[in-house]
Amino acid sequence: MSRKLKVKTAILIVVAVASLAVMAVSLTTMQSSLSLDSYTDEMKQEASDLKTLLAEANEETEQNTVTYDEIYQSKAESVAFMANNNVGFEATDAKMAEYCELLDVDNVMVVDRDGTIVARAYNSPPQNFSSSRFNQLRTVFDDGEPSAAVEAELPEQDWWDRYYAARIDDSTMVVIEQNPEELYQLIADTGSTASVLKNISIGQHGYMFAVSGRDYLIEYHPLSNLVGSDALDGGIDVTDLEDGAFTWMTLDGEKLYCGVSKIDDAYYIAAVPESDMTASRNVTVGVILFVFFAVMTIIITYGIFVMREDERRGHDFEDYSPVGPLRYNKTIGKKAAVLSLVGFLGILVISFYMQTLFALSSESVANNERVNEIEGTIQRAEARADELTAQYGERYLSKCETAAYIIERNPALATRDKLQELADVLQIKSVFVFDAAGTLTATNSTYTNFVLSDDPTDQSYEFRQLLQGVEYVVQEPQADEISGEMAQYIGVALYDAEGGADGFVQIGIRPTRLENLLASVQIESILDGVKVGTDGFAFAVDKADNTFAYFPDDRLLGKEALAHGMTESQLKDGYCDYITIDSKQYYASSLETDNYYLYVAGTEGELMEERVPLTLITGGIALACLVIIFLLLAFDREFSFAGKPKNGTDAEQRMIDVKMPSGRTIKTESAASRWINRSFKWNEKTAEQKILSVAQWLAAISVLAVFIAVVFQDRIFGSGSIFSYILSGEWQRGLNIFAITACIMFACVAMTVATIVQKLLRLLSGVLGARGETVCRLVGSFIKYGTIIGMLYYCLALIGVDTTTLLASAGILSIAISFGAKELVSDILSGLFIIFEGEFRVGDIIMVGDWRGTVVEIGVRTTKIEDGSKNIKVIRNSNVSDVINMTKQSSYASCDVGIEYGESLERVENILAQELPFIRKRLPAIQDGPFYKGVVSLGDNSVNIRIVVQCDESDRIQLERDLNREMKLLFDKYDISIPYPQVVLNQPVEYRKATEAEKRTADLFNEEQKNAAKDLGNEEDEER
Incomplete structure (x- = not known):
């Protein structure tokens, strides 16, 4: 390599490296900026909703606390009622234990005005009721109303209780002691900061956590081990904790992009791990960079290879055109321009493809996570509803048991006034007393003369069980038969002195609180608060009738989904693609529950909207870099066109020129050389062969990279990555970007495995005998075609083709083929095998039967061959057999001529030795020769001799004619007799x-x- 070429090569490498660096920085910056903008918008949306969510949670906490306290105030007041209504009250520990079991509380005590405990059910850690902390309990002596709750804690004894009091008389009161764990668990589940923040997610794996504004302790974090730790010690800079700030933070060694909102005295921080952005961004940027690198490498290396060949052969003046002080290399310029254009278009396509894949994958992963979160929320809500219903029933069953206990011990209380007083004490609506015949005997309600129905379909029939030995009945809330209002009835059996059923006490309640609680866990309430990105939402379709069970637009509630744009194929589990509702298109993911199809949907987000601008920016950078590289390759300074061509290498001898149907003359490898089991040495290769090798290496690297990424996906990208999402197959089957990407990945894996196996077989065949090598080659061929068939089958399944049905219908298809399409299918398959086996190519000179010509086209059904007279023979692919591929370095034209036996053979040979060189001058198509090859045969009346010349295969036929003419003229000149044929x-x-x-x-x-x-x-x- 000359010094000048070395300098140019170095410059090209520097330009390529600089171009890669510029492209990498630009792509990374743009992708990061776009992701940050998207996350920032989502964080702002979450922050704007957060204050409302926290206020609702506080209201829920207050309501839950009031309801809880009312329950235990009622229990305390019921003991006071029994003490004042002759129900067998005694201020003894035994009686308190009985009340404790009846009321299902931790402890019941009688305490005097001074705070002295008169009686108690259990010896809990002693409390000093005379201390000022219990002054709230003693308010019962002043106003006669049940006291507010008083909470006391003894950390050293692991004791934490809540106390409620009710006045018995002027000197004593009843005190209920209860561990408030149930209350605080309810608050934690429905009204705490954690209950609000745990349902908020940003992006794929983003979350929200809370930091105290007083001491900077973490009040909530998804990782429980961080709750209570110091945020500043964890790595957060206090200067970043500013309302409305969006910045990078580090917590517990993890880098986070955060948005800060300060509400009251706490900082609420929306955080997205850096890994969320880098994983997807790096794949997108990496693929685009690799394509850009491959394009530059192919263009630069091709130019260098051609320039080195020019140096070796000596520069050809016709290859250069003067452009001012420079010279334009037409050979390099033309091909570099084509490669640059194709490469530029490839970069645009790949960039747009990867941007689309990145955007849709991000949205799909986020949607799938949201819909899974919603499923979890619904499951928790359903469990909570069951728990609330059971809890509600247990609480009011306890009230009913108390009422039965009172009536059973003092039947005289079964009057309207006393029952009303009892209802007020128990905080219920109505109390009913029935006798052993099921007839209403007393109540505080407006119902009179009521008898239990004998009709099993009636609401009251269920309570006949209480007259047959059942201890209690808790009826589900339902519309009252008489008033039509929602009501719930609970009954407890009464027993006589012998223990027989003697009627029952029934309470009626208006389950307003339960209705409200249950309403909060209904599908519309759950989905109403779901936010997806900046404009996404959730909706549900009822499986029973395919109507919208919930949709943000109330006009669609109860309407049939199929009548408003959705299709049957979209009403299923795991759908992930575009849907149309009322002419609006959304990108949605679905999940099937027992009763609903749940969807998380959103319009095309910012990532999708920015695909075209990002692609154009990427293309602009690539175009500028490619133009610089093209100018460096195609133009050079003035130089001397001196140099001597060197002898051709073996590789050059194996490469020949063929004329394509378009009229271009290109180099191709001779037919015989294609099946030589020997590769070219690098220095023997032409520029075209070298650039083909470079392209193959780059393709192999990309295929191997995909193979490694697929095999080690979890280790490289993590289980929740976009890459894993594509491979998981959780997207909608069909002709979409995910299916295409998955097909490419699978093809890379299949090709890598097949190539490795074939290489091993080739190595194995080298150490085996002829039979072993034959078997290895046969197995290798089977693997090649098996891999192709397997890839086609799998890829058809990925794009939504029902391959099971396809296989099942193969028999029917074969019958149909045998009747009408057999020849068509045979032609198509034969064409595929011609291409895969490489029997011949466009531009090759072949002979099929007695027809010789140049291959013009290998079509789906037919092959077209052009002879020397420009006639086109169209041959069906299935009829292409016994092919002779005559594409070779050089061919031979021969002329067999007979001389009479009377002629002197020595004289003829002397004449030929003198005249043959002159024939070569007259026939320029001759590459070498003519050569006298001696006597071919001794005929009946002649001695037949052969003259041979070397030529291009394309010139052979005409040259044989010209050679026959020259021999006839030569023999006439020297009066050499040619015998007549023996016919x-x-x-x-x-x-x-x-x-x-x-x-x-x-x-x-x-x-x-x-x-x-x-x-x-x-x-x-x-x-x-």
Whole structure:
């Protein structure tokens, strides 16, 4: 390599490296900026909703606390009611234990005005009720109303209780002691900061956590081990904790992009891990960079290879055009321009493809996570609803048991006034007393003269069980038979002195609180608060009738989804693609539950909107870099066109020029060389072969990279990555970007495995005998076609083709083919095998049967061959057999000519030695020769000799004709006799086989023979 070429090569490498760096920085910056903008918008949306969510949570906490306290205030007041209504009250520990079991509380105590415990059910850690902390309990002596809750904690004894009091008389009160764990668990589940923040997610794996504004302790974090730790010690800079700030933070060693909102005295921080952005971004940027690198590498290396060949052969003046002080290399310029254009378009396509894949994958992963979160929320809500219903029933069952306990011990209380007083104490609507016949005997309600129904379909029939030995009945909330209002009835059996059923007590309640609680766990309430990105939402379709169970637009509620744009194929589990509702298109993911199809949907986000601008920016950078590289390759300074061509290498001898149907002359490898099991050495390769090798290496690297990424996906990208999402197949089957990407990935894996196996077989065949090598080659061929068939089958499944049905219908298809399409399918398959096996290519000179010509086209059904007269023969692919591929370095034209036995062979050979060189001058198509090859055969009336010349295969036919002419003229010049052919009329079989020319010659010969015989007879007559 000359010094000048080394300098240019170095410059090109520097430009390529600089271009890669510029492209990498630009792509990374643009992708990061776009991702940050998207996350920032989503964080702002979450922050704007957060204050409302926290306020609702506080309201829920207050309501839950009030409801909880009312329950235990009622229990305390019921003990006071029993003490004042002759229900067997005694201020003893035993009686308190009985009340404790009846009311299902931790402890029941009687305490005097001074704080002295008179009686108690259990010896809990002693409390000093005379201390000021319990002054709230003593308010019962002043106003007669149940006291507010008083909470006391003894950390050293792991004791934490809540106390409620009710007045018995002027000197004593009843105190209920209860561990508030249930209350605080309810608050934690429905009204705490954690209950709000745990349902908020940003992006794929983003979340929100809370930091105290007083001491900077973490109040909530998805990782429980971080709750209570110091945020500043964890890595957060206090200067970043500013309301409305969006910045990078580090917590517990993890880098996060955060948005800060300050509400009251706490910082609420929306955080997205850097890994969320880098994983997807790096794949997108990496693929685009690799394509850009491959394009530059191919263009630069091709130019260098051509320039090195020019140096070796000596520069050809015709290859250069002067452009000012520079010279334009037409050979490099033309091909570099084509490669640059194709590469530029490839970069645009790949960039747009990867941007689309990145955007849709991100949205799909986020949507799938949201819909899974919603499923979890629904499951928790359903469990919570069941728990609330059961809890509600247990609480009011306890009230009913208390009422039954009171009535059973003092039946005189079964009057309207006392029952109303009891209802007020128990905080219920109505109390009913039934006798053993099921007839209502007393109540505080407006219902009178009521008897239990004997009809099993009636609401009251269920309570007949209480007259048959069942202890209690808790009826589900339902519309009342009389008033139509939602009500719930609970009954507890009464027993006589012998233990027999003696009626029952029933309470009626208006389950307003339960209705509200259950309403909060209904599908519309759950989905109403779901936010997806900046404009996404969730909706549900009822499986029973395919109507919208919930949709943000109330006009669609209860309407049939199929009538508003959705299709049957979209009403299923795991759908992930575009849907249309009322002419609006959304990108959605679905999940099937027992009752609904849940969807998380959104319009095309910012990532999708920015695809075209990002692609154009990428293309602009690539175009500028490629133009610089093209100018460096195609233009050079003035130089001397000196140099001597060197002898051609073996590789050059194996490469020949062929003329394509378009008229271009290109180099191709000779037919025989294609099956030589020997690769070229690098220095033997032409520029085209070298650039083909470079392209193959780059393709192999990309295929191997995909193979490694697929096999080690979890280790490289993590289980929740976009890459894993594509491979998981959780997207909608069909002709979409995910299916295409998955097909490419699978093809890379299949090709890598097949190539490795074939390489091993080739190595194995080298150490085996002929039979072993035959088997290895056969197995290798089977693997190649098996891999192709397997890839096609799998890829068809990925794009939504029902391959099971396809296989099942193969028999029917074969019958149909046998009737009408057999030849068509045979032609198509034969065409595929011609291409895969490489029997011949466009531009090759082949002979099929007796037709010789250049391959113009290999089509789906037919192959077109053009002969020397520009005639086109169209041959069905299935009829292409016994092919002779005559595409070779050089061919040979021969001429067989006979001389009479009377001629001197030595004389003829001397004449040929003198004249053959002159024939070469007259026939420029001759590459080498003519050569005299000796006597071919001894015929019946001639000695046949052969003359051979070397030529291009395309010139062979015409050159044989020209050579026949030259030999005829040469023999005429030197009066060398050429015998007539032995075709006579008395040999009809041979005569019929002769050509027309031979027949004419034979006719002329016979006529001359007759004339000669006649002349000879006349001479004999004269002599006689």
